[in-house]
Amino acid sequence: MSIAGHYGDNSLGNTGSVVSLVEGMAGWCQAVQGAAPFRQGLKAISTGFGAKVATLVKATKTQDGRIRSISVDLQRNAQNGALDRSFADLILGSYITNAKVGSVWYASMAAHADAPELAELRNRRNLAETVVVVLGQDGKWVYLLELHFAHRLSSGAGAMITSLSDTLCQTWSGRSPGIFSESLLDRQPENLNVTLAAPLLSDRNPAGLSRAEFRVCLMLTHGLSRDAVALELKISSSTLRSHLRQIYDKSECRNLNDLLRRLLLSGHQPSTSAQRTALTQKYVA
Incomplete structure (x- = not known):
């Protein structure tokens, strides 16, 4: 009909x-x-x-x-x-x-x-x-x-x-490949979905990052390059690429620039020094 x-x-x-x-x-x-x-x-x-x-x-x-x-x-x-x-x-x-x-x-x-x-x-x-x-x-x-x-x-x-x-x-x-992720990235910070609004490196860990993935993101927020991250964490370049692929998938990012933008927009650090210390001990120690 x-x-x-x-x-x-x-x-x-x-x-x-x-x-x-x-x-x-x-x-x-x-x-x-x-x-x-x-x-x-x-x-x-x-x-x-x-x-x-x-x-x-x-x-x-x-x-x-x-x-x-x-x-x-x-x-x-x-x-x-x-x-x-x-x-x-x-x-x-x-x-x-x-x-x-x-x-x-x-x-x-x-x-x-x-x-x-x-x-x-x-x-x-x-x-x-x-x-x-x-x-x-x-x-x-x-x-x-x-x-x-x-x-x-x-x-x-x-x-x-x-x-x-x-x-x-x-x-x-x-x-078209990537339209969902691109649309998420187009949002203004105040309009982010509540699931994604929490900082990636908060105690809520909204993207479900593993301990290794959390460490990588933490190093990136400190301004380290990919080579410097691999050196700091004592991992190979291929291992770092594997971690980054998992992080991109979990955080709805297409590449490193998107990930850094996501960390910046959502606020990459816990809200208090006590929370930052606790998270560092939990994921990095």
Whole structure:
């Protein structure tokens, strides 16, 4: 059935229309292929579906449960602030690591639909439904598109999202390499996701750095070059490259410059001298 046939009188929202939906899908495709800023694509898909917030979610498939997210919040204002976290883990629960690609999940039908976090979100932002589309999986990560609506979705609107989920997934599978990491790095410090906002070298260790990886980052924040880091830590250049690859992956960085920028933006040192001393003893001694 055509888009117009699915759409009918079942508007996806006050901003929804066949034209905006087509434009939204086009904007999404351009952004995923790297022809436009990714946040612009998220805004387009949010407007097209009539959602108030669109979030791209990257969740680890390992037991540490790390979740990273990029959001475009059309409801953001001084009173609300920006929605800067994902609720996909509450909606999918344990299925988040193995959900079928292309499947569509609704907060109103989730086992954790009464979770305090979701209830608080609905009340504070006047949102009625959250929909999660499973975009894809690879060896380490699950990628999801999370849409927040200010109204309940009609059966026609739900059918529309389901019918377009395959297109969303196909375009995501052909995405430009590195667009997620680049979008994370484009954020201003005050808008960083709460999972990533903690300094890399804080006691929260948000990236899950190993002891060796922590040491490397610590040396880099002291201004040492790669050769100097290898010499200081008494490791080979190949070992250092291996550590750096792991650090880049865990911290969503593409290269050394990105890592140094991340350390600088998030604040690389613990907040107090006592914390700095404790961490140095924990990871370096």
